Amino acid sequence: MEPSAQPPKADTRLPRKSGVVPPKTLRDRLLHRLPRYTGPYNVGYMDIEVPAREPRPVSGLKRGGKPVLRLDTVLMAIYYPAEIREDFKTSDGKEELHRIDWMPRPRFATSKGYAKMMNLPWPPVTGYLASTTLFTKLPAFRNAKLAQHWPEDMKNDSGPGGQAAREEESRTETNPKFPVIIFSHGLGGSRLCYSAICGELASFGFVVVALEHRDGSAARTYVSLPGNIEANEIESSTARIVANNDDDKEHGNKRVKRRKKQELNPYYVVDYILPKDNAQDTSPHNPKGVDHKLRTAQVALRLEEIKEAFHVLELLNQGGGEEIARINLRKKGNIGSSSLGLKGVDWDDWKDSMFLDGVTIMGHSFGGATTFQACREDQLSWIGQGVALDAWGNGTPVVGDAPEEKVSKPIISLSSEAFIHWKSNFDRIVGICGEARDARQLCWMLTIVGSTHLSMSDFSVLYPNWMSFFMKSMVNPERAFYLTIAATLEFLDTTLPPQQTKYNTWLNEQLLEAGDQTKPDETLFPDHAPDDKWVAVRLKIPNEFWARIRAWFRRLRARALCRATDELDMVNGLRDFSEQPEIWTHLRPTRSQVDAHMRRASSTGQGQRSSRASK
Template identity: 25%
Template sequence: MMFRVRRFSRLSWKRIFLFGSAFVLFWIFVFSLTPITSPLPAYTGPHQVGVLDVEVEGQKRLIHDAVLKETGDKAFELSTLAVTLYYPAALPPPSSSRRQPEARPWLPQPLSLIGTGYARLVHVYFPPFQKVFTFALWLLGSKTTIPGQVDAPILSGAAKLLIDESGDVDGLEKILKYAEKESLGDVQQMELRGEEDADEVGLFPFVVFTHGMAGMSQSYSHYLGSIASHGYVVAAVEHRDGSGPGTIVHYPEGGEKKVWHMELGDLDSSPPLNELDLKAIQLAFREAEIQETIRLFKLLNAGHGDLMRNLKPDSPRTALPSFKNRLNMSAVTVAGHSYGATGAMQALKNAPRDTMPINGGIALDPGKESGPLNADIDIPLLVMQSGQWTEKQTQFYDQGWHFDVVRRIVGGVKEGWFMTLAGSAHPSCTDAPLIVPWIMRLATGTTLDAKVALKEYIDVSVAFLEYLREGEKAGVLGGGVTSEKGPLGDKEERGKVEGRFGAEWEVHVVP
C-alpha cells in the first residue's frame, strides 16, 4: 500500500503539466507534418460548376406499408424529392450590384442531424455520446467546402461554345470577357429562345447518381462535380429509404419528418420482413426516387423552374428557370456506388421506357450484401470495381463468387465493360480519401494515391458518357480484355493497362 502511495505522489501537478505539454506539442508536430484534413481539389474539366440543393414536392406514393416502431410513421412513403445538383456554369465577372455566388459547405446542415445519425447507425443512443460524433464531424469536415458556386446560372450556349473551342482554362477568361462586353444580354436572349433553337444553345445530357449505404448526396462531390465540369448535369439523390445516416423531409404544407438509418428491428410489418425483403423495398424506393428525379428534369426542361418551390431551408432557386430547353431528355445515365450501384443496375431493368428514358448505367463496386443484382439490361453498362472490392471475394446469394456474378452479367450485356482499378479501395470514389487522406490510407490499406484514383474514375466515366453521345471508344474503353478471370484466375494471366493518369486497370469484359 505504501509503495502505491509513493508512486502516486510522484505525479505532481508540475509533472502532469510537463508531460501534458509534451504530449500536446508532439501531436501538434505530427499534425503539422501530416494535416488531419485537406481541402477538396479543383474539378478536372474545363467548365466552372454550379451547386444547388433542391427539395421539391413529388408524386406521393407508398412503397410499402411497414411502419417505424419508434414513431408509428410509415417508413417507406415517398412525398418529396431531395437532390444536390452539380452542373456546368459560367460565372459572371464580379460586380458591386450583382449578388456574388456562395460556396456550399461540404457537410449538410444541421450538423447535429448527421452526427446523431451516424451515432444511431452504430447503435449509440445516449445523447452525450451522440454529441461526440457531431464534434468529430465538425473537427474533420466543418471547414471543407465544395468547390462549386451555389445557385450559379447554368452554362450558356455561347459560353459552352467558347470553352469547348479552347479546351483549357483560357476559355474561362474568354467567357468572362464576352459576358462583360455584352452585359450578359445576348446570353440571356439565347436562354429565352424557344425549343426550336435548343440545338444552337446546346443540350446537356444528365446523370442521376445514387449513393451507397450510410452515404449522403454530397459524399461524392468531387467525382460528380468533375463530371459536371465536363459538360453534364448531375443530380445526386438524397435517399429517404433509410440507408443514409439521417435526412429531413420538409412537407409543402409545413412541418418536417426526420428519417434515420433503418434496420429490420426498427420496423413493424405484417407479415414480418426478412433482410432480403427490406433490401428489395429500399431498392424499389430508390427506383421511385430516380423516376421522380427524371420527372423533375422534365419539368425544368419544359420551363417550369420558375414555378417550383424549393422546400430545402435556406436554399435558393434562382438558377432553376435557366434550365429551360437546356437538357437532353433522351440522354439520361444512372450511376451509383455500392448499394447505389445495385440500385442503378436495378433501374436499368427494361430501360429505356417512358418513365425511365435511360441510355446507360455506371456501377461502382456493385453491392455484395445489397440483394441480388439485376441482369436484365439491354443498354450500355460500365462497371468499375476497386482493387479491394475485386480481391476480397465472397459467395454471392448462392450464385457463385461475386466477381463471377458481375462478370456474367456484364458479359451478357451487348455493350458492357467490367474493369478493376488496381490499388484502390471501396471508398476511393468518395470524398473521404481527399479530405482525410492519411486516416483513409490507414483504414483501407490502399496503395494508390487518392487524387490519382479519382482522376482515373472520372476519366473513364466521362469517356463512357462521351461514348453514349458520340459512339467513340476512348482511353481504357478502347482496349481489349487484359484479365478475364481476375482474382479467380492465375497470377500470370492478370494483365493490366495503364490509365491516363498512370494507374493500372485490369479489364475483365469489353463489348
C-alpha cells in the same frame, strides 16, 4: 489467364480556359478541403426538394404495424456547368455567390446521425468533424448562372468534316445542351458525399442530379412536409415528426420540437435503418446473408425517387422552372435549407438545356445496386446506360428468368481492389455483367489497383491518412478519382448519342480499349488479399513499414525533381505505378462487339459515336 492491364499514360486533362478558379479561403487552408474541379466549366449547385406527385408508403414492408418506407418528397442536389464572373458575383453583379457546405444542413444534427449510424457517442464524433470537415466548402457556387456557351476548347477536330465543319455547325446552336447523369449514393451517404465525382463531371459539361434517398440508407436526412400533408397523416415506423416547440420530447417514434426564435415548418427525420434481427447484413461473413426483403424495398423506393427526379428535370427543360421554385421546400423556413433557396436562378436559361434521352444512371455501393436495377426496368426507357462504382452486387434484388428482369443497357462496373477479393460479390457482379452481354449490350468490368471501398467517395480525399492507415488504401485518392472519371467519360463517349458528345474535352487514356478477353479473372494479386475477416474492408500491405518508407522516398524524389502533377498523383500512393498497372480489366467487349453495337445504333437512327476504344 493473365489480367489485361494498361500502363499509365500521360495525363490528358486540358488546361482550364473558361473556368474561374475559386480563391483559397482561410477555412480551406486550415480545414480539410476538397479538390478543385479540372474541367473547362465552373460548377453551379442547386438544392431542390419538391413534393412527390403521389405521396404514399412504398412496399408492404412494415414494423410495428406501420410502413417502414414512405415517398413524400424527393430531395436532390443539381451540379451543373456554370458561368462565373471574375469577381464571384451573380450575373447582374449585385450579390456575391456563395459556396456550399459539404456537411448537409443542419450540420451538427447530421453529424449526430453519423454517430448514431456508427453506434458511437455523438460528442467526440461531432467534435472531430467540427475540427476537420464540418465547415468544409465545395468548390461549387449556389444558384450560379447556367453556362450559355461552349468553351473554345470543346470544339474538337474529331468526326466528319473536322474542326471547321463543327465550328460552322456550332454557329447555329445559340446555347449548349448538356447530357444528364442521375447519381445514387451508397449506405450512409448523402447528396453531398460524392461531390468530388459529381462536380468533376459537371465541370466537363454534364448536369448531375445527386439524390438524397429517404429509404433509410442515409445516415440522417430531413424530410420537409408539404403544405397539403398534415403531420398526423404520416404513418411510418421510422418517421419522427418534428413540429415547433422548445423541448425535445420523445413520443414513441415521434420527436416534437419547438423553437422560440425561428419557427420551422413541420418535417420528419429519417435515420439509418438497420435490418431487423440482422444488423450486419452487409458483412461478407454474416451467416444470415442479405436482408433482401428490406433491401429490395429500399431499391423500390429509390427507383420511385429517380422517376420523380426525372419529372423535375422534364419540367425544367420545358420551361417550368418558376413552378419548381414555387413548390420547392428547400427555402427559408424549412429545415436544412439555405436562406437563399433558389433565389437568383434564371429559369429561362434552363429551358431546353438538357438532353433527356439516354440519361446515365450512376451510383456507388448500394447505389451501384440501384444502378443495375434501374438498367433492368423497362419503365425507365429514358435511361441509356449505367455506371456502377464498387457496386454491392449482393444487395441487388434477385431477378427471375424473364428477359425484362435483366440488365438491358450498356454498363460499366468500376470496382475497388478490396471488393474483388469478396468472392460472392465478385461472382454476383460477373453474373449481372452477363445479363448485359446476353442482351448484346456493351459491358466493361474494371478494378482500380490499390483502392478500397471509400476511394470513390469524398471521405477518401478528406481523410486520406485514415484511409491509408486503417483501410490500407495504396492509391493516391485524387488519382483514384481521376481514373474513375477518365473511365466513366470514355464509356459515355462510346455509349451516348453523338449529338451529346460532339463538343467535348473529355479525358481519354484509352482505358477501355476493346480486345479479345471474354472471361473474368478473379484475384489478380493475391499478395494484397486481406485476411478473411477484413475481406471487402481493407487490403493487406506486405512489409508495410518498408512499403511506407519506400513511398516516402518516391514522393521526396518526385518533389525534388519538380515532376508534373500527374506523376505525383501516381507516386503519392503506397504502390509504385510507374511500371505497374493502375487498372485491371476483367471483362470487356471485343472489337467486333463494339462495331456491331455501333452498326445497330446507326441503323435505328440513334447512332452512337464510337470512341477511340474501338480503334
